[in-house]
Amino acid sequence: MTATEVIWWVFALGIVALSAGVVFSRSVIHSAIFLIGSLAGVGVMFVILTVEFLALTQFLIYGGAVTVLVLLALMLTRADPSGRAEKVNGPQAPFALLAGIAVAAVLLVAALSTEWAGTADSPASIAIETISQRLFEDFGFPFILASVLLLVALVGAIIVARQEEGE
Amino acid sequence: MVPLENYLALSAIVFALGVYGVLARRNAVMILMSVELMLNAVNINFVAFAAYLDPDRIVGAIFAVFIITVAAAEVGLALAIVIRLFRNRATANVDEAATMKW
Numbered sequence: 001m002t003a004t005e006v007i008w009w010v011f012a013l014g015i016v017a018l019s020a021g022v023v024f025s026r027s028v029i030h031s032a033i034f035l036i037g038s039l040a041g042v043g044v045m046f047v048i049l050t051v052e053f054l055a056l057t058q059f060l061i062y063g064g065a066v067t068v069l070v071l072l073a074l075m076l077t078r079a080d081p082s083g084r085a086e087k088v089n090g091p092q093a094p095f096a097l098l099a100g101i102a103v104a105a106v107l108l109v110a111a112l113s114t115e116w117a118g119t120a121d122s123p124a125s126i127a128i129e130t131i132s133q134r135l136f137e138d139f140g141f142p143f144i145l146a147s148v149l150l151l152v153a154l155v156g157a158i159i160v161a162r163q164e165e166g167e
Numbered sequence: 168m169v170p171l172e173n174y175l176a177l178s179a180i181v182f183a184l185g186v187y188g189v190l191a192r193r194n195a196v197m198i199l200m201s202v203e204l205m206l207n208a209v210n211i212n213f214v215a216f217a218a219y220l221d222p223d224r225i226v227g228a229i230f231a232v233f234i235i236t237v238a239a240a241e242v243g244l245a246l247a248i249v250i251r252l253f254r255n256r257a258t259a260n261v262d263e264a265a266t267m268k269w
Binding site: 002004005008012015016019020022023028031032035038039042045046048049050051053054057058061062065066069070072073074076077087088089090092093095096097099100101103104107108111112116117126130131134135139142146149150153154156157158160161 | 168169171172173174175176177178179180181182183184185186187188189190191192193194196197199200201203204207210211214215217218219220224225226228229231232233235236237238239240241242243244246247248249250251253259262
């Protein structure tokens with residue numbers, strides 16, 4: 001086993017364990033903390049796949065912005081300040097577990113039973129210049145659309161969450 | 168080099184955990200976190216496929232950039248809706264916001 005494989009297994013098991021923590025933990029705050037770890041682990045996966053730019057984006061946007069937003073929303077929507085244990089799962093939880101197992105089974109069978117044509121050569125890392133060139137040349141219109149989408153979503157978020165007069 | 172199947176298996180497991188979280192949880196913010204898990208599983212898949220099967224190894228990474236963008240927009244908007252729901256109904260549980268349920 002090479003060093004890369006050891007690192008891969010450590011972080012893969014870490015991601016799975018932290019993701020399980022997100023969905024099985026009884027405390028929402030613990031879930032959010034586990035989520036930070038899981039997203040950072042995915043960033044490490046991107047480093048192993050030699051896409052450093054994406055790893056940076058992952059750490060910045062997911063590790064920083066998204067988790068801070070989620071934590072803030074959790075703090076703002078504490079329904080019960082007394083800390084009384086509330087049911088975190090609905091009555092449908094056993095069926096949700098079945099659905100999750102079914103999805104995992106289908107995806108795993110499909111992924112592992114297919115003969116993939118790709119070769120596992122050790123790749124050189126992708127330069128940020130290459131990514132930006134392709135992004136702005138071939139994907140220029142989707143890029144602009146994405147920026148408009150972000151703008152509309154943020155304006156909409158402000159309008160939705162705004163405190164109105166006389167409320 | 169880790170084989171492609173390992174990445175696919177990892178992403179399948181994380182995605183399934185996200186599916187369970189979305190379906191089982193009551194708190195809207197928890198559902199949102201599970202959706203983030205699913206989006207990240209998809210991102211792993213995109214980048215792994217790009218690294219192993221795509222000759223110039225770029226397009227999958229660019230798709231992942233777009234997914235991250237859309238996920239950020241989605242989180243911002245959804246959390247605004249959750250905060251609005253909490254202000255109006257004093258709950259963030261999706262099964263208690265059932266006014267429009269038939």
